[in-house]
Amino acid sequence: MAGSESLVAEVVAVVTAPPAVVVITGDAGMGKSWLVERVLDAAGRGRVVVGCRGLPDGPYVLVRELVSGLGRGDPGPVLAAVEADELHRVCEALRDLLDARLVVVEDVECADHRSRQVLRYLVTRPPEHAALLLTWTPGAEPPLGTRLTSAASTGVHHVEVGPLTAAEVAALGDGSHADEVRELTAGVPVLVRALVNHLEHDGPREALARKGIPQPIAELVDERLSRLPERARQVVDAAALSRGPVSVPLLSEVCGLGPPEVETALAAAVDAGVLVSTDGRAFAFHPPITGIAVVRMLHPVERRRLHAAYVAALRQRDEDALPDLVFHSRLAGELVAAARYAERAAQHTNPAEAVELLQELLSEPDLPRPERGALAVRLGRLALSSLAYDETVALLRDILADGRLPAGLRGELRLDLGLLLGNQAGDGDTGRAQLRIAVTELARRPALAARTMSALAVPFWGNCHVEEHLRWLAEVERTVPDRGDPVLLLATAVNRASTLAQLGDPRAWDAIAALPDDGATTGERRELLRGCANFSDAAIALGHHAAAADFLTRAADLAGRSGPSYPWQMATSNRLRLDHVTGRWDGLVERARAYLESATHTTFVAVDASLVLAQLALARGEWDEAEEYLGAHGLRSMNGWYGPVVICAAATRVRLALVRGRGEEAVGELSAAVEILRLKGVWAWATELVDAGVEALLHTGDLPRARRLLDEFAADVEGRDCPFAHAMVPFGRAAIAAARDRLDEAAALYGEAATLLAALPRPYEQARALEAAARCLPPSPGQLAEASRLFTALGATWDLARCDHLVREHGGTTGARPGRRGYGTELSPRERQVARLLALGRTNRQIAEVLFLSPRTVERHAARVLHKLGAPDRDALRPEDHS
Structure with missing residues (x-):
């Protein structure tokens, strides 16, 4: 029960200080009886407890029960007054008899009219040493009159018990299914506790399907249903089989009753607490688990008959009814009809709902093979754009296990399975294995075969050399038909352009330009959206940042006209990476975290956000968070997934190991990633790794290996269209020259790299190049100032501190200048840096290491931070307050 302990204490305090009256109200199942029991346990005084539910009809029945329960005193005056039906005498005599007792009356709404009048008297004139504790469930008419059951009534303590909050539901179990439990039960405590106790390892709906309805819930629902007339029960049974709120006209057709009869039945169901009106025109079960229980109580034959009645009623309705027709046809046992409706629904319903419908229908073991194969193909196509894929992968594998499927159909299903595994699941090797088999199975279907080969050509997929990808690309160009399914042909063209773009092949731009600007169908628009996601991914890695921004703008337009999809998730995550590399760091942490929280169905795609957050944390000196x-x-x-994000993550791990003084670990990370690249045979998207690798090898004194790594990289990218790589080659050459004490040469090369990086733009690497150039000569004030400006604009705390340290080492100054006003009670930039690191739990020595300060200086900054913020200690600080 919500706030249970404080509520018990509150009521106990009232009833142990008579005279007192407490009225506890709340819907059925909210815990009124539980609260009474807890109060009785704690009150510790003489009591009489009477429940009104189930008492026989007749005047003064409750009064007689109270007298019988007292067990002491002279009941004669009360009973005599009852026999004479002298209400005032009954009231006075009972009031005298109840002195010094705790009187509990539950379910007052069920008491007879005369007894309610007596209770009303006692509530307004409670005995001097007695306390009254009454419970009632709200209904059409307050049992003690409007005034006495209102919150404004004088001298009466009102306690309303309500549903549990999400946090309170979570506290009753392990919390993993709290939201779904609360949705099904509406937070009603008795229902919540019964359902939570019913759970094991699966979710609530799965537990209900496997184990049935918990007994306490079944009893509560049965008790409510028992109050209904037969006609109302018939209408409730039909309503329970609807997929959602159901209207009077539809129930009228399903039940074969006139609308007035249905309205009367629904009114009775609402009064009994079984149904609620959602908008005055439709009705639903509240809480929803009530409807599930009603369905379970129906005989299977009756369930099937009602589902068939729904099909008959919905058959002439518009396309919006197709999902309902699939649902009811399936449960009526009309699987062929369900398959027919599902085919139509897949064309007119949003992809997520269509995928769910098809999955449910394909799970039917009795679905005939022809319909099963056709629906599986439809499911596979839809799932390629879906945000959820696990169930589809399992279904496709089960269907492919049927060796009696025709080869062409098997190949098409296997193509979809391979694409799902390689894309959404990130299992490139397993996906490619399925695609290779599919090529053979699709020998008589050239458009699908070409689509499959084009997927095998994509370089990011698979543990194989680039030459294999190029062979598949050549085979596509040789065999792709001139005519066929426009979506398939467009998908093949998108993959060809994607392959060329990922390799940094200059022909990619012509291949992209040859694609249509828009699609005639949703399927074509989704393929173009997928292409824009692929092209932006490659463009970011290669350094074509303006083109990447254009691709993402176009992707947003296409997504707005084709609905949410996996490719749009890809494009959204690519936007985070583009903002990072081009220096749009303001608010990027918040956007990346929000994306991680929202992308629960596409965790593989969401790793882009994790990488961005790691790189931002590294630049701010937050090394634990980066790790x-x-x-x-x-x-x-x-599993054969080697895209830019994986390689950039390896580069970030190399850098993190270096700053933490773990040189051997850095070189180990580098070696593992370089082995992958050599196996793949292409370096176009490995620029960040090579940059970090050269730094790590020079740091550990392995100059020859650093030169070999850079030479291998430079030789591969020389003929590729990858401006970021071309900008970082002189950066690496400069680092090697500096290691050989050729400082003039190094400074010139760093300057060349900074110019090229500014043109992309890549401001973070540009600032690093300017800072490194200044280290090669007596520090150039202009270069250091520009590097400091760039690091400051980005919020790269650690890099800025290192840059400032270089200035101080050579006798320069940083921070405030003479005549500059102080910050007063506001935090200075340095104090904000210290405050954030304090809030993250860093010690003074750790902060000093990040900010290139002495521990004593950090200690002074920390004291000023706490003073200005009015914080008692470091534990009171929060990182988000100082971002």
Whole structure:
């Protein structure tokens, strides 16, 4: 019960200080009786307890029960007054008899009229040493009159018990299904507790399907249903089989009753607390678990008959009724008809709902093979754009296990399975294995075969050399038909352009330009959206940032006209990466975190956000947080997925290990990633890794290996269209020159890299190049000032501190200038940096290491931070307040 302990204490305090009257109200199941029991346990005084539910009809029945329960005193005057039906005498005599007792009357709404009048008298004139505790369930008419049951009535303590909050529901179990439990039960405590006790490892709906309805819930629902007339029960049974709120006209057709009869039945169901009106025109079960229980109480034959009645009633309705027709046809046992409706629904329903419908229908073991195969193909196509894929993968595998399917159909299903595994699941090797088999199975279906081969050509997929990808690309160009399904042909063209773009092949731009600006159908628009996501991914890695922004703008337009999809999730995550590399860091942490929270169905795609957060944390000197983000599933190469995010994550791990003084670990991370790249045979998207790798090898004194790594990288990218790589080659050459004490040469190369990086733009790497150039010579005030400006604009706390430290080492000054006003009670930029690191739990020594300060200086800053913020200690600080 919500606030249970404080509520018990509140009521006990009232009833132990007579005279007192407490009225407890709340819907059935909210815990009124539980509260009474707890109060009785704690009150510790003489009591009489009477429940009104189930008492026989007749005047003064409750009064007689109270007298019988007292067990002491002379009941004669009360009973004599009752026999004479002298109401005032009954009231006075009972009041005298109740002195010094705790009187509990439950379910007052069920008491007879005369007894209610007596209770009303006692409530307004409670005995001097007695306390009254009454409970009632709200209904059409307050049992003690409007005034005495209102919150404004003088001298009466009102306690209303309500539903549990989500947090209170979570506290009753392990919390993993709290939202769904609360949705099903509406937070009604008795229902919540029964359902939570019913759960094991699966969710609430799965537990209800597997184990049936918990006994306390079944009893509560049965008790409510028992109050209904037969006609109302018939209408409630039909309403329970609806997929959602149901209207009077539809129930009228299903039940074969006139609308007035249905309205009368629904009114009775509402009065009994079984149904609620959602908008005055439709009715639903509240809480929803009530409807589930009603369905379970129906005989299977009656359930099937009612589902068939729904089909007959819905058959002539518009396309919006198709999902309902699939649902009712399936449960009526009309599987062929259900398949027919599902085919139509897949064309007119949003993809997520269509995927769910098809999954449910395909799980029917009696679905005939022809319909099963056709629906599986439809499901596979839809699932390629879906945000959820696990169930579809399992279904496709089960269907492919049927060796009697025709080869062409098997190939089409296997193509979808391979694409799901390689895309949504990030299992490139397993996906490619399925695609290779599909190519053979699709020998007589050239458009599908070409689509399959085009997927095998994509370089990010699979533990194989780039030459294999190029062979598949050549095979596509040789065999793709001139005519066929426009969506298939467009998908093949998108994959060809994606392959060329990922390889940094200059022909990619012509291939992209040859694609249509828009699609005639939703399927074509989704393929173009997928292309824009792929192209932006490659463009960010290669350094074509303006083009990446254009692709993402176009993707947003296409997504707005084709609905939510997996490719749009890809494009959204690519936007985070583009904002990071181009220096749009303001608010990026919040956007990346929000994306992680929302992308629960696409955790593999969401790793882009984890990478961005790790890179931002590293630049701010928040190394523990960076390491945590780098642990996200999908940020290490696995199962043949070698896209830019995986390689950038490896580069970030190398840098993190270096700053933490773990040189051997940095070189180990580098070696593992370089082995992958050599196996793949293409370096176009490995620029950040090579940059970090050269730094790590020079740091550990391995100059020859650093030169070999850079030479191998430079040789591969020389003929590729990858401006970021071309900008970082002189950066790496400069680092090697500096390691060989060729400082003039190094400074010139760093300057060349900074110019190229500014043109992309890549402001973070540009600032690093300017800072490194200044280290090669007596510090150039202009270069250091520009590097400091860029690091400041980005919010790269750690890099800025390192840059400022270089200035101080050479006798320069940073921070405030003479004549500049102080910050007063506001935090200075340095104090904000210290405050954030304090809030993250760093010690003074750790902060000093990040900000290149002495521990004593940090101690002074920390004292000023706490003073200005009025914080008693470091534990009172929060990181988000100082971002």
